[in-house]
Amino acid sequence: MSFWSKVSKNAFYVGMLLMLTLPLAYAQSQSAIEPASDQAKGISYIWWSMFWVALVIFVAVMLLLGWGLWKGRSKKPTQLSYLASRNLVVIAGVAIPLITVLCLVGGSLMLGRSLSAQPPDGALEVRITGWMWWWQIEYLDDNNKVIATTANELHIPVNRPIKLYLESGDVIHSFWVPQLHGKTDLIPGRTNSSWFEANVAGTFRGQCAEFCGLQHALMGFLVVAESKAEFQSWLKNQQSESQQPKNSETLAGQQVFFKTGCQQCHTIRGTDAAGTAGPDLTHLASRESIAAVTRKNSRAHLGGWIADPNGIKPGAKMPLSQLNAKQLSNLLDYLQSLD
Ligand code: HEC
Ligand SMILES: [Cu+2]
Incomplete structure (x- = not known):
């Protein structure tokens, strides 16, 4: 084998390996396939089923294609009439795709229904307002009175449902923490709501997911899921007034x-x-x-x-x-x- 064909062959292998590690690198910061809540888990199941179905179809098509290419090399005309038969077209071309798509649509409709259900009692209520290009976060008490205000860093206790009221102060934004839930838009003049319950402690990055102007890409936020005790002491501090100058x-x-x-x-x-x-x-x-x-x-x-x-x-x-x-x-x- 010549030097250059060895180089290109190895480059191909390295490329394939890099492609395999790419999703791992991405998973470090925001990943919908590393769920930290039941809601995100449901979404990741749908994602994986689509992935495996697509993979099976891809492999089947590639095998057929390869087989066709192989057969096509021979000079003699080959009898392939059974491939073009009506049954094959109806089964492989219509029935199988239809059933596959219906199953995937059914699965995602059922998931959508369970995701849009009301949260269980005892949810912590938080109002989030999107502004160009930052997030205002207000904790509400049982009477919808604001008890603490902060920005860009949502602290939540684990294993407690969190109900969000999502609003916008200017243009449409979208609240998205891939490890906790799907996207919900923040629309001027209305209040959308969404809820989730983190079941792992950790810091999860979120991002505005609806183009909202120049700094849309730099409109991130953090969700810090922590134990109940840690959360309570954090909230108590946020509720207090600011430190007075001491020197x-x-x-x-x-x-x-x-x-x-x-x-x-x-x-x-x-x-x-x-x-x-x-x-x-x-x-x-x-x-x-x-x-x-x-x-x-x-x-x-x-x-x-x-x-x-x-x-x-x-x-x-x-x-x-x-x-x-x-x-x-x-x-x-x-x-x-x-x-
Ligand atoms: C005209 C309004 C305006 C004035 C005046 C202003 N700011 Fe800001 N400031 C903002 C806005 C809007 C943001 C959010 C920007 C963003 O993240 O896109 C911000 C962000 C900040 C932040 C970052 C806060 C965080 O949690 O991300 C700090 C700190 C800050 N301002 C300090 C100051 C100080 C100190 C002054 C006075 C020297 C000042 N600002 C004057 C509007 C203002
Ligand atoms: Cu945006």
């Missing part, structure tokens, strides 16, 4: 916040800041990421964001601010104290 740097930082006009768009409960155009910052430091999972919530990223939000998310609805180094440093001290 001269954080006090100066708070003054920079108000002098720069950040309060026009942001709320910090326990202060006069009550803006609603941007995420609630009362417990900003407790979050893992900023700007809808675009950056880790570190001092450097926070500084970069405040100095030039559009440098990180072009089109982001937050203006840049011209602060000197000392002002920025104080402001960061203050924001990082809001845990």
Whole structure:
């Protein structure tokens, strides 16, 4: 075998292997076939049945094709009339595809019915509002009163049904956490609902799944499923007012916040800041990421964001601010104290 044909043959094998590992790489962050709830499990069953049915059909077609190619090599005309018989066309061409498609449609209709059923009693109710390009998250009590507000990071207890009320503040978005449930749209002027129950603890990434403008791709969020005790202590902290400045740097930082006009768009409960155009910052430091999972919530990223939000998310609805180094440093001290 020549050198180059060896190279191309090996390249082919490497390519096939890479193709096999591709889904594994993808599964690291958001995967509909690694379910963490009964709802997502149902969806993954449908996915796998479609996959196996399609695989069987693919293999059958390839075998027939190969066999035809093999037969076609001979110069003598071969008698293939039984392949073109009417029975074969009716059975393999009409009956089998029809039955297969009907089974798959029936399965997904039944799944859709069970997914759209009402949640069991005792569900935790959360209202999620989509904004270009971030998620507002409000926890509701039994009287639909908001008890805590946060952004881009939904904490939930495992093994408890979660009922979501999905709304939009501007255009259509879609709420999607592949490991927990299918997509539900957030539509201006109406409230959609959806529910699921996580049965494994973990952090699951979600993503807006309906094109909503320039930063649609950077409109992610995290769902943190944790034990009941962990969730309760998290919620208790979120319900409390913000930390008051405890030293001269954080006090100066708070003054920079108000002098720069950040309060026009942001709320910090326990202060006069009550803006609603941007995420609630009362417990900003407790979050893992900023700007809808675009950056880790570190001092450097926070500084970069405040100095030039559009440098990180072009089109982001937050203006840049011209602060000197000392002002920025104080402001960061203050924001990082809001845990
Ligand atoms: C005109 C309204 C507006 C003003 C003024 C404004 N912001 Fe924002 N801010 C936003 C919006 C909208 C977002 C969400 C952007 C996104 O993720 O796409 C945001 C996001 C943020 C975030 C990230 C929060 C998170 O959890 O993701 C921080 C921190 C922040 N702003 C701090 C500030 C500070 C500090 C100031 C004052 C220097 C300020 N903002 C001024 C609108 C504003
Ligand atoms: Cu979107």
